Amino acid sequence: MKKLLLSVMLLSAGLKAFAQDRNITFYVGTQDKGANSSITRCELNLASGQITLVDTINKSVAPGYVAISPNKRNLYAIGSDNKVSAYAIEPDRKLTFLNSQPSEGMGPCHVSVHPAGKMAFVSNYGGGSFSAYNVGEDGKLSAPVYKEQYTGTGPNAKRQEKAHAHFATASPDGKYVYVTDLGSDKVMNYSIDANAGKLTPNAAQPFFSGKPGAGPRHLVIHPSGKRLFLLNELDATITACSVDKKGVITAIKTYPTIPADYSGPTNTSAAVHLHPNGKFVYVSNRGHNSITAFKILGNGELEMVDQQTKSIATPRDFNIDPTGKYLIVANQASDNLVVYDVDAATGKFTFKHESIAVKLPICVAFL
Numbered sequence: 001m002k003k004l005l006l007s008v009m010l011l012s013a014g015l016k017a018f019a020q021d022r023n024i025t026f027y028v029g030t031q032d033k034g035a036n037s038s039i040t041r042c043e044l045n046l047a048s049g050q051i052t053l054v055d056t057i058n059k060s061v062a063p064g065y066v067a068i069s070p071n072k073r074n075l076y077a078i079g080s081d082n083k084v085s086a087y088a089i090e091p092d093r094k095l096t097f098l099n100s101q102p103s104e105g106m107g108p109c110h111v112s113v114h115p116a117g118k119m120a121f122v123s124n125y126g127g128g129s130f131s132a133y134n135v136g137e138d139g140k141l142s143a144p145v146y147k148e149q150y151t152g153t154g155p156n157a158k159r160q161e162k163a164h165a166h167f168a169t170a171s172p173d174g175k176y177v178y179v180t181d182l183g184s185d186k187v188m189n190y191s192i193d194a195n196a197g198k199l200t201p202n203a204a205q206p207f208f209s210g211k212p213g214a215g216p217r218h219l220v221i222h223p224s225g226k227r228l229f230l231l232n233e234l235d236a237t238i239t240a241c242s243v244d245k246k247g248v249i250t251a252i253k254t255y256p257t258i259p260a261d262y263s264g265p266t267n268t269s270a271a272v273h274l275h276p277n278g279k280f281v282y283v284s285n286r287g288h289n290s291i292t293a294f295k296i297l298g299n300g301e302l303e304m305v306d307q308q309t310k311s312i313a314t315p316r317d318f319n320i321d322p323t324g325k326y327l328i329v330a331n332q333a334s335d336n337l338v339v340y341d342v343d344a345a346t347g348k349f350t351f352k353h354e355s356i357a358v359k360l361p362i363c364v365a366f367l
Contacts, residue, residue: 022046024321025054025093028330028337029363031316033062033080040358041093042337049326049339051355059097060085065110065317065363070117072367074098074139078108084122084133086141093367099140104147105129110167110218114174118194119145121168123179128163130179130188134197145197152184155213156234160184166233167218172225176202176247180216182233185209187216189247204246210239211254220272220281227300229281231257231272238272238283238294240302252300258288271317276324280305280347284315284329291318291329291340293347306348311338319364326352330361337361 028040038056045052062080068089069075075087075095085100107126113135114120120133120141132146154160164183170176170192177199179188186209189202201207210216215234221227221243228241228249239254257269267287274281281294281302290309294302314333320326320342327340327349336357340349 024323025367026319026321026328027066027068027075027095027365027367028358028361029064029066029077029365030358031062031064031332031360031362036359037062039063039066039075039077039087039095040361041095042356044321044326044328046321046323046325049341049352051328051337051339053356053358055094057087057095057097059087060100066365067111067113067120068365068367069113069135069139070115074135075365076111076113076120076141078103078111078122080107082106082108084108084111084120084141086135086139088139089367098138101133101141101143104131104144105149105165112169114170114192114194115172116174116194119192119197121170121177121179123165123168125164125166125182128165128181128183130165130168132177132197132199142197146199148188150181150184150188152181152186154183154185154215156215159215159234160213166216169219169221171221171243171247172223178219178221178228178249180219180230182215182217185212185214185216187219187230187249189249191247202247205248208241208249210251211235214239217269218272220274222274222296223278227296229272229302231269231283233269236267236269236285236288238269238281238302240300242300253302255294255302255304257283257292258285258290262288264288270315273319275320275342275344275347276322277344282318282320282327284318286314286316286332289313289315291315291327291349293349295347305346308340308349308351310351311354316362317364319366322366328364330358330364332360332362335359335361337364
């Protein structure tokens, strides 16, 4: 009887583990500033592609962009109250609020975490500034250890009337931090000592200058650290770049992300993500309402391989699950998430189904 009971217990545990392995947790940030403004916790079933809304947490006001620490123990979120907040990710995937710090600028729009997990970076779009924080062993944020107010303008008088810091990320080796300034068409370049919490302008290249009026918004760095793909919001292009050992960015070639004959509502590019296998890069467009896939060629150039529009409505963000099987689109205009199947061999993707309702979703972050 004892052996039978033990066997049943082991089988039950095995089935439970199997069930957990078939589901991946992800978190959705929102632009909603109302009473129900929250970070939404979801699960993606890898067998069916179905999404389940599991939980919400209402500790940040309009927690638009969120970022997860490399050790998967913490989540960080910016808010429309001009704060950045830290949360603990509990073993059951629930979030527990830890602390918050001022973003040191108006309109924070993006947060990211250093690969070593020791620092966090915040970009303030409205204020045109950048801030960096130390992260404690407990995941809490320190007061800002670095702040910089950007200046400069671009030829687009409406959108580039001043600096607009939009995105910051560290290189895979953690040696450099890049910050996009949509207002001045620059990517700021810093050398970083994460252990000391110190940033300094990269002496080899304090900033990279993009095409005037392009409006650099987001970028993604290949895991090799040798390639960088810069998404330009205002002219709807993506620039393939090389990165050398000193962190210097050099443009290779720029590609349109929407058809040349597009004549619909004003279009602005939004998000860029790599496929987990490192072979493809995807971008989203608002106005044209599409996701475009590019193959990364051996010389660092790109080749468009697919573009889809079905059930896509103002895709401010999207993401690909860690297995590379599904692409989740966050539709800001239709308040829902949409699932696409992804072919990891070709980079092409096909509509699967519309999924759960989430108000004003603008960020998807997988655990």
